[in-house]
Amino acid sequence: MKKVCLCESCAQERGVTDPTGFSLADALLGGMPGQKTVVTQTHAPVTAGGGKQCPACGFTLEDLRRVRRFGCSECYKTFNDELTGILRGMHKGSLHVGKVPKGLMEQQVRDQRLEELRARLDQAVAAENYEEAAGLRDEIRQIELHTGISG
């Protein structure tokens, strides 16, 4: 890391003006704080000009290369391949092990349980074990009923 000594005015001259320091990493990544790009074409085709484009917000691969930021949360799926390269060396790991939004945790546990029960149901049906299948079906219905999931 190159050490520089900056007073307030020098810092401003060089564009290092965030007293919170929080956006330094962003600055190093070559982003442009405060940049504002207006999207006129949303829900655009997935490919445009040979590059990837986010179907939700129209953000392109070219935009990502230019600003090193994303256009919306859906972009993380669209540019998943590129993301691996971007994340390398940036973080301690590549999997989230922290907090989960309140309410989402219960939902995730429930979804996982439903997935498990459905798999067991398929197995039971395939094995013609109809008694077990009926029990599993009841349990699945019960969970779906409680959480307002239909089907």
Place this chain on the structure above:
Amino acid sequence: MMRFSTLIKYPADWMTGANADNSVVLTSRIRLARNLRDEPFPGWATREQRAATLEELRPAVEGLAPMKDGFSQTLSDLSSVQKQVLVERHLISREHAARGDGSAAVIERRQMYSLMLNEEDHLRMQAIRPGLELREAYEGLSALDDELAQALPYAFDPKLGYLTTCPTNLGTGLRASAMLHLPGLVLSDQIGQVLQAVNKIGLAVRGIYGEGTESLGNLYQISNQSTLGESEDTIIRRLERVISQVAEHERNAREKLLEDDPDMVADKIGRAYGVLRHAWVIDSKEALNHVSLLRLGSDLGFFTNDTMRLADALLMDIQPAHLQLHSGRKLSPEERDAIRAEIIRSRLHSLPPPDIRPTTRNGDNPNTPETSGDA
């Protein structure tokens, strides 16, 4: 809702170091970045989309219990000086201040919590506390976050965590930082070594105005860089451990300086006092460096106990926008330097000169001559 003038009138506890030992660690700060699932990120959204996001965010944020009777304002309704004052108080970021349409700030009346709406992310919420209290700051903020998560559809991915505009914030969206005052390490030439070590373990060190190992007023900010792959608890624990170690080094350096070279220390503090008491024109850099020595002098017993608070209030009040707010008009840099000097002189008016034979906190008096009666 609270008016701007009322918000600014009363400094927060963390600005005056109230109820905390803040002689080395001035403040602890936690920031969480959050976004809504179905809206484009603020930097990419159209004006209409940003307005729609704000409509969705603002009632949820204003409805939080601690925000009741707080301050809430769209940035386009604040003057540039008002915005700058909030930046100087670390209540909003410079980037947020630069945004106009569709951005807002919601600040708790004690200024412990502030939430930036449509900054780089839809929501950037922060908690500031005096001293080393990262964990407490996180717990308070996390409770607000939990409440908001019930009301707002956050953009979250089980593998990648909270989805943020910039991948540098991905995962926890957590930036934890502390502002440290390290004159002992600077005066004893150990600062480079210490900061290098901190950098090596993946933490970022910055001055108050940006990157650099030498900073204004011997103030340094240490924060985490990585936000993905570790839990909030792990990040905060490591940061706390490192900050405690740096603070311990700083305390040792201060004591050692006083033991090894009391004349040098007394000279620096005496000169700083002299300049601050008698300067007629002083720029921000010079003032901060001298106020830093006033702080050091206070901790080492050269001044009366409440001098630390006096110095901390000055750190905030002598900044450019605060001066302009104080004067009620736009000032040229030259005018600011004169008004800054005037404010400092008036605040230090009744502060007695430094006691050149200070008593340190542990009761020793390293500056006491071997034989008495030499004066």
